[in-house]
Structure formats: structure tokens, C-alpha cells
Amino acid sequence: MSFTTAAAHSLPAAILVEVGDGERWAPVTGAAVAWADTSDRPAVVTFDAVRGCRPRLTLTSSRPGEVQGAVRISRLEA
Numbered sequence: 001m002s003f004t005t006a007a008a009h010s011l012p013a014a015i016l017v018e019v020g021d022g023e024r025w026a027p028v029t030g031a032a033v034a035w036a037d038t039s040d041r042p043a044v045v046t047f048d049a050v051r052g053c054r055p056r057l058t059l060t061s062s063r064p065g066e067v068q069g070a071v072r073i074s075r076l077e078a
Contacts, residue, residue, distance in 0.1 A: 001057075002075040005039040009072045013062040015045060019052030026052075040074045 003011055015033055018025040030048035045057075055078070063069030 001045065001073050001077070002036065002040050002042050004072040004074045008067050009070050010062050010068050011035060011043075012059040012071050014060040016058040016060070017045060017047055018056045018058070019050045020054045020056060021052050025056060042075070042077075 003009070005011060015031075017028045017031050019028060020026075028047040028050050030046070032046050034044040034046075036043045059071050061069040061071060
């Protein structure tokens with residue numbers, strides 16, 4: 001996924017990846033993020049193989065409550 005970094009947007013402090021099986025959500029194992037060094041360039045999230053029907057990403061702001069803490073995903077590919 002690609003993030004916009006600018007005056008009002010920053011990279012998240014953390015990304016939690018979970019997978020749903022239709023009834024519950026479970027965090028994936030082995031998650032790692034290779035952050036991009038430029039705005040709107042892909043950051044790559046990898047994790048161990050998992051079986052499920054839908055992914056969920058929870059992003060934690062690096063600056064909660066501040067204008068600069070907004071997170072903007074400009075592109076998402078799976």
C-alpha cells in the first residue's frame with residue numbers, strides 16, 4: 001500500500017493485519033512492514049500464509065489528535 005506523506009499526513013506508527021473467517025478476526029503471524037522512503041510509493045506488508053475470506057488492516061496514527069496524524073492511503077494492492 002502507498003501512503004501520502006505531506007504537511008497534513010504522516011505514515012502510521014503501526015499496521016495490524018487480521019484475517020476474518022466470517023465469524024471472527026485473528027491477527028496474522030510474522031507480519032513485517034518495509035516502509036517506502038518517498039510519498040505515494042509502496043510500503044510492502046508481508047506475513048505468514050493464512051486462510052480466511054477477508055483481510056482487515058488497522059492503522060495506528062503516529063501523531064494522534066494532531067492534524068499531521070492523519071493517514072492517507074493513496075493506493076492498495078493485494
